[in-house]
Structures are given as C-alpha cells and as structure tokens.
Amino acid sequence: MRLLKQKNFLKPKNTDKPMNGPSRCFVSIFAMSLFLSAAFLLAGCSAASHKRIIRIGHNQSTSHPTHIALTAFQDYIHQNLGDRYVVEVYPSELLGSQTDMVQLTQTGAIDYCIASNAILETFSKNYEIFNLPYLFASTESYHHAMDDSSLTAPIFTATEKAGFTAVTWLDAGTRNFYTVNKPIQSPADLKGLKIRVQQSPTNIEMMRLLGGSATPMGFGDVYTALQSNIIDGAENNEMALTDNGHGDVCKYYSYDMHQMVPDILIGNNVFIESLTDEERMIFEEGYRLVNQVQRQEWVNAVSAAIEKAANQQKVQFLYPDQAPFVNACSPLHQSVLENNPAIRPIYDVIQEYNKQYPTTTE
Numbered sequence: 001m002r003l004l005k006q007k008n009f010l011k012p013k014n015t016d017k018p019m020n021g022p023s024r025c026f027v028s029i030f031a032m033s034l035f036l037s038a039a040f041l042l043a044g045c046s047a048a049s050h051k052r053i054i055r056i057g058h059n060q061s062t063s064h065p066t067h068i069a070l071t072a073f074q075d076y077i078h079q080n081l082g083d084r085y086v087v088e089v090y091p092s093e094l095l096g097s098q099t100d101m102v103q104l105t106q107t108g109a110i111d112y113c114i115a116s117n118a119i120l121e122t123f124s125k126n127y128e129i130f131n132l133p134y135l136f137a138s139t140e141s142y143h144h145a146m147d148d149s150s151l152t153a154p155i156f157t158a159t160e161k162a163g164f165t166a167v168t169w170l171d172a173g174t175r176n177f178y179t180v181n182k183p184i185q186s187p188a189d190l191k192g193l194k195i196r197v198q199q200s201p202t203n204i205e206m207m208r209l210l211g212g213s214a215t216p217m218g219f220g221d222v223y224t225a226l227q228s229n230i231i232d233g234a235e236n237n238e239m240a241l242t243d244n245g246h247g248d249v250c251k252y253y254s255y256d257m258h259q260m261v262p263d264i265l266i267g268n269n270v271f272i273e274s275l276t277d278e279e280r281m282i283f284e285e286g287y288r289l290v291n292q293v294q295r296q297e298w299v300n301a302v303s304a305a306i307e308k309a310a311n312q313q314k315v316q317f318l319y320p321d322q323a324p325f326v327n328a329c330s331p332l333h334q335s336v337l338e339n340n341p342a343i344r345p346i347y348d349v350i351q352e353y354n355k356q357y358p359t360t361t362e
Helices: 026-046 065-081 098-107 117-121 125-131 139-146 149-156 201-210 219-227 269-274 277-311 323-339 341-356
Strands: 052-057 085-090 112-115 164-170 175-179 194-197 213-216 233-236 252-259 263-268 316-318
Touching (some): 052 065, 098 112, 098 263, 112 117, 117 263, 125 149, 125 341, 139 341, 149 164, 149 341, 164 269, 164 277, 201 323, 252 323
Parallel strands (some): 052 085, 052 112, 194 213, 252 316
Antiparallel strands (some): 112 263, 164 263, 175 233
16 A cells, blocks of 8 residues: 655644643743733733734744634634724744643633644543544545534533633644654664654654654754754654754655644633624634635645755655554554543544545555
C-alpha cells in the first residue's frame, strides 16, 4: 500500500509549541486576567465605548492560515454586526501562551482563542481520541469525520463545565517523521533513533511500539537538538521544515501519516450565551467561515512549504508502506479504549468513515 503524492496532505505553520497544563499557578493567571481586563477596559474607552469588544488570541504569525481565517471572521462580524461589536485579533502569543489563552478564555478575560488538542485533553478526556496514531485512514476520512457534527458534538461540548466550548475546528494537517540522515521506510528504520515527540504519554508509547526512542522536549529546542545530534529526527507537518528551518538539517521526510490532530477555536460560554438568537446565527456562520478559509489557506501554505523544502532545502519526500506502522501501533488503540470507554462510540463512527475513505493507493 503506497500513499498519494504530498499534495493531498494538508497542514499549516506549526502549532506545536511548548505549553504548560491548566494546573499552572492560578494566582498568576488571575493576576493576568485582572491586568488584561483593566488594560482592555481603558483601550475600549478610548475607542467606541458603546460597542462590545471581542478579543481573540492565537500563537501564529500574521501570515499564517489561522490568522488569515480569523481576520475573515473579524471582517464578517464587522459587516453584519459592526454597530454592536468590534473584533480584535491578537496573533503571535500577544496574550500569552496557548495555555494562558485557554485559561483567559475560561475566565472571560478574552472571548475566543485557538487551542491545541493536547491542552484541551487536560480539560476533557474526550479529546484523547485525536492523539491516537493512525486513527484516520486518509485525509478524506479525517475531513469527513471532523465535519460530522454528530461525531464532534460530544467532544466540543465536553468542556462546558470548564467555562468554554469549541465552536469549530482548524486543519492542522498530518504529522510525519523526518530525520537528519536516515530515511524512514519502515518501523525497523526507527530502531535506535532518538525522535523528538510532543510531551504526551500517547506519543511516547507510540514511539516505543514503533521501535524508536521517544525524546520529549519543547518545540523551541528542536532545531538546536537536531543540529547538535542530540536527536536524530522529529515528527511534525511540512511547515516545520520551512518555517522553523528543520529542513536545513533533516533531509528525509516520510509520509507515514501517524497523526491528524485538529486545532480548535474555543469560545467563552458566558459571552456565547449572551448573544441574541439573531447574533448567534451570524456568529455561527462566522465560525463556518473560519473553518472554510483556514482549510483553503492551509492547502496553499503546505504546497508552498513542500516546494521550498524540496527545491531549496533539498529534502527528499518518501512514501513508505503505511501498513507496518499501523499494525505496530494497533495495541495502543485497544489500551486507550479500555481506559477511556466513553470515546468508543466516537471511535466506531470514525472507523466507518475509514471504510468509506480508505488509504488511497497508487
């Protein structure tokens, strides 16, 4: 079984950054909330005090598909509700790390933010399902499953008691292995290699099953670790090669497609519930616009990253048989489902989509 060419594998600039759990000191978050609230109040007074200011934070640059999509949302709300609301989008962690922004959304200090699945898993184990390796058989299965509101609803609403709710998802593409000087064509090629993974038990167990040595570390440390041979490779999307320079060191990128993990736009419950029926309809259309624009921009961004990596950085793109990787990781599915039976119905629906949209062969 061979995978399609890389043009079918979609994902934007990295959202994989160092992060802390929600157990981070509440006092510091509360102090930040008070500070931001006071600062925003003063700023609002100098602007249009009769309009409600909506603040959205994320950790990407202004050229990233996520930011482009959020500015489309900003324009849409201004066009339809500009007499009542002013939307402000804060990129590049201007409002703090992703963990900080989730907690600020939770308290209502800000209204929306983009959150990674890893952070949301600490609020609800329902999000654990997206960390399973080889959960989706293809990008088509992934997209159809994520567009199925009956499937995502139990996940997106699982954090309501925490004070926020997911309102839409963003495509974060596929995570694949890339290495400095050894091509990965099968799990056997990972034996003895130190591979940087995200700091999660699921990813560490995935590497154990595949025969590699998991090396969790913050994303900001990966380039130096690759360059100094502390690690032999990493796993991420194509944008890590170009935007983060990893393709200057790693010359092999293998499309094993071990994970497809969405990013999530979350909103503060108090604000969402304050909307009138008319406003809520407009905001929900805005959420759909965010999803639509981000996914299209993602395709463009990944295509540009692949071209740059291949032509300028001289990265070789490889298409290994995925079956041995899938088989090696199958015990992890069983153990996660046994420990978290609540996600079994969601898992079963995804398997039906996998049957409809199997891995495409050449």
